[in-house]
Amino acid sequence: MAADGVVERARLVSELGRVQDLVRQLDQQLQAPSSAASAELCRRLAHQIVALTDRSIGMVRACPDLLLHSPPSGAGSPLSSDAASDHHAPFSRPTASPKKRKATARWTSQQVRVSAGAGGGAEGPADDGHSWRKYGQKDILGAKHPRAYYRCTHRNSQSCPATKQVQRTDDDPALFDVVYHGEHTCRPAAAAGAGANAKRTQPQHNPHAHAALQGLAARLTVATANANAALPPMTPESCPVRGASSPWSLASPVGSDSNGWCNQGVSPCPLPAGYSDWASDGDLQEVVSAFAHLPPPPPALDNDFVTLDCFGFDHSFTDMDAAMPGLFYP
DNA sequence: CCGATTTGACCTCC
């Protein structure tokens, strides 16, 4: 599936972003008054730059399609099969032309690709922690499957503006492209309480995993529909989580400050260009719920390792901050 | 009975 290529491309961009930041660091050091310490730092920076560029080159050599605009061997879904019309969309709308209303929508919208629910997923993607009410369904031109329209159950009672669109992908019926519009203003407690009749379940298969994943999700990045992101959203399908020895090896940073560095979380990482910030909670919970059944992380893994490893960061780099204090904490 | 779903019609935008 193209997800591997998608992930690889995201990693490549991430690598290049780090190279760029290292070069900036190096440039700053070169402009500063020279000293033995700064010379050593410059040498280390140069070494890291070389190592990172080598690895980036290796990634491109291993997968030349990474340099193509569109993902290699398109996913074939309505959101990807037409992606040639929008090379910047990780998975674009099925329309060749930009969508009308939502293109001018004042709401934020975010796209995620989620796997089907644990029950086989014939009816829809995994529960995202919110209760939704279906209000429409529409056959979409060029798509095999209709698009379903949902709004928050508490739209009337709490004037919650959140809506979402769910469409099964063409290539993999177990995958759904979910587009969220607006943010939930309904209170979670009310949502849980009033949801006695609502079709929703709280993803608590593994409380530890879920809690940890909430934190993970807060740092994951997703391509927003209005961000012209060149990178795909990190999703359960596109992430190598299922093939990895540990699902915790794939955090992607977010919560960046204006410099593109994490200002929260356990380990600062440069934010890959093209990613933008998450909205809070509910927008991520499709991804979170998809992960929630996974086992808790090995206790031996420390969080710095986890976050760095998500970018395929060399483990030997974990001592970088000690070697170069200030490098990751400008 | 109440809330959710279905589905055809209508609205809006290009």
Added chain:
DNA sequence: GGAGGTCAAATCGG
């Protein structure tokens, strides 16, 4: 006019 998005009446189900 065509396509996506929304409305609302009819229907279903607990």
